[in-house]
Amino acid sequence: DVRTGTGFRLADETVTRLQITASEYPLEVMVNAGEGAKFLYRIRAIDGDNEIHFNLSYGIPERIDKQYSALYLEKVSDGEMVFETGIFPNFPNPFNPSTNIRYQLSQQSDVIVNVFDVVGRKVATLVDEQQVAGIYQVQFDGRNLASGVYMLRIQAGSYVNVQKITLIK
Known part of the structure; x- marks a missing residue:
């Protein structure tokens, strides 16, 4: 009630x-x-x-x-309920031209989600803000990028994770 x-x-x-x-x-x-x-x-x-x-x-x-x-x-x-911070596999992967990125936070954190090319150049910042505990989803649009493998990096407080995402045109 x-x-x-x-x-x-x-x-x-x-x-x-x-x-x-x-x-x-x-x-x-x-x-x-x-x-x-x-x-x-x-x-x-x-x-x-x-x-x-x-x-x-x-x-x-x-x-x-x-x-x-x-x-x-x-x-x-x-x-x-969300009990640990983490990132889910992006969907779809491979993608063209966009993919959805879901992650969860167990507590309020400063969150940065960036995309890098294979030589380490940052090609996009998807999130750069403080967020409360919960489940989030952002979309990455790669229509202005070349086909290839990119690195998705999330940092939320002390949590850091990198995963490969593949753009195929």
């Missing part, structure tokens, strides 16, 4: 769209539940082609810094 300050309740739905009309951001969202609560919650925020998840922990406020085109409140099992 989820209730807003105005008394709205979510008891039977697993997903509901939120309509937030706030004059100022950031907002703080918090879940209060009694002992024995059966569900965890997350907010899925849609911003253009990007999707961001805010995991809600009982009694801990989560900050939403800006307005999104759509917000959904979801009941989730604890197995679906």
Whole structure:
């Protein structure tokens, strides 16, 4: 059972769209539940082609810094929550001309996602900002690049990972 300050309740739905009309951001969202609560919650925020998840922990406020085109409140099992930082394989790979890159953060971090060619020259910066814990997706458009292998590098706090991505034209 989820209730807003105005008394709205979510008891039977697993997903509901939120309509937030706030004059100022950031907002703080918090879940209060009694002992024995059966569900965890997350907010899925849609911003253009990007999707961001805010995991809600009982009694801990989560900050939403800006307005999104759509917000959904979801009941989730604890197995679906983000517990470690990591990057998923890009899809599609090989790609032409664009590919989707998904990664997850276990905690708020300064995140940098860059793409390098095989000689180490940076060809794109996809992300360079502080982000809250959650799952993110960004699109890399390689239409102005030559076919070949590129290196995708993500740094989030102390986490660093590099993976190969292949552009075929």
